[in-house]
Amino acid sequence: MAKITRHVYLYLGTYWRFTRVIALTGSILVYYPELNESISNLSTETAKPLNWDTAYKTLKIHYPDKQGSWRLETTKDKHCIPARYYNQNKTVEHAFAPLMVWPSLDGKHILREEVWGNYFDTWIYNLHFSLLAGNTVTIVIGYVVIGSLTLLISGLYAWRTKKGLG
Template sequence: MAMRISGSTMRRNVRKVHLWLGLTLGGFFALLGLTGSALVFYQAIDGCLHPEIRVETSQPAPGWNSPVWDRALATLHVRWPDRKGNWRFEVTGEPGALPVRYQPPHAGHHDRRVMVWLSPDGRTILREAVWGEYLMTFIYDLHMQLALGETGHAAVGWIGVGLVFLLATGLWAWWPRGTWRKAFRYKHEGSLSRRLRDIHKLAGLGGLALLLMLAITGAMLALPGQTGAVMAPILGTAKAEPAPHSSGRTGRQVPIRQALIAAHAELPDARIAWVEAPGPGDGAFMVRMQQPDDPSFRFPHSFVFVDQYDGQVLRVDDSRQAEPAVLVTN
């Protein structure tokens, strides 16, 4: 009898924890869910809001050996000769405008960047916008860091941890003590509060696996340091290597096309996703590529770095040879 009372008390306490977690974090869950859903259609929505970048062309999408990349870089240098940072071209694989990001020297990933779209031939600037100052990038920052910088980025991670506890306590509170058939039952003839409770129960059970996956992976992405510490005893520590430097600091930069050909020779089965042309100094070309078994189309996990002055390959980061900890986080 004492054990039954203890079990009932535990279940009651778990329900209270579940309730207060939902009341405290529910608004954040809704916000992250809505913004995340919008970001799935990020490029399509942005194109609808800015028709100037929705251009039709009979030209194929530029590839490994296309002269468009160097022509586009020359257009950018003529338009903004004082910008000495890196220009990062996205390779969409589809005909149309060329999206480019300008990364100022010494800027971090979440710092303010300038976004530019060029005509398909790389000769004309179609649009310029500052990251965070137009709708879709504001939504991105809201989803990633609640528009609060690094503090918000960490907060999103801990909110994800809270969601895991919310789901776990909900499952615990629901776990049937009697027949399983009754636990899955929806009472059509019940009161409004009973029907709402049944809908909440069945919706939670139906989405449990997906919500757990989203919460855990989202928390891992937002809390990389804590994730690494947890995985280290099992998978080892992932080594983050800085980007290599070119052989000199001055000289004539080789064409982007030459850097792409060198990168393609290293990973011939890969698809090009991004190419970054460095500014003056000892930076290197960075070519980001998708291997056939890499599930990430837009942000794949293989890189080739090429010396900007002599076109020699400096380093190859092949996702197929990544350490176990890196494979999990990827």
């Protein structure tokens, strides 16, 4: 019996890798705004007040072809003003790929421009949610969790019954 549980334990270890990817990407998502800010070093200034109107005008000037609505976001640290433009013609084939732009606090300069999914934290975000998409994947993840519990129990049994441990 111990030999069988050791084999079950070894083979189920491969399933555990899948759950580690889901757990790791989910953990990164908790901190993705802060992670993005620290990776990109957008700005460290916080003394200037936010100027939403100037930021919006700067976006309209720099992107005259983007006539739809811009979504300006607030951030906890107020190092920049993240903005999203959802109606991109360039990324129609993607389910979700807005243009992300970071104007400066005074709103006069564009600090950074990226398409969602083309930089680290949004790539991780897309990976995590593609792993969790749909009913089929939810069922698969349920089986993976059952496999993980079986892995844990069989591992405890396999190592406990090994000579010298039990």
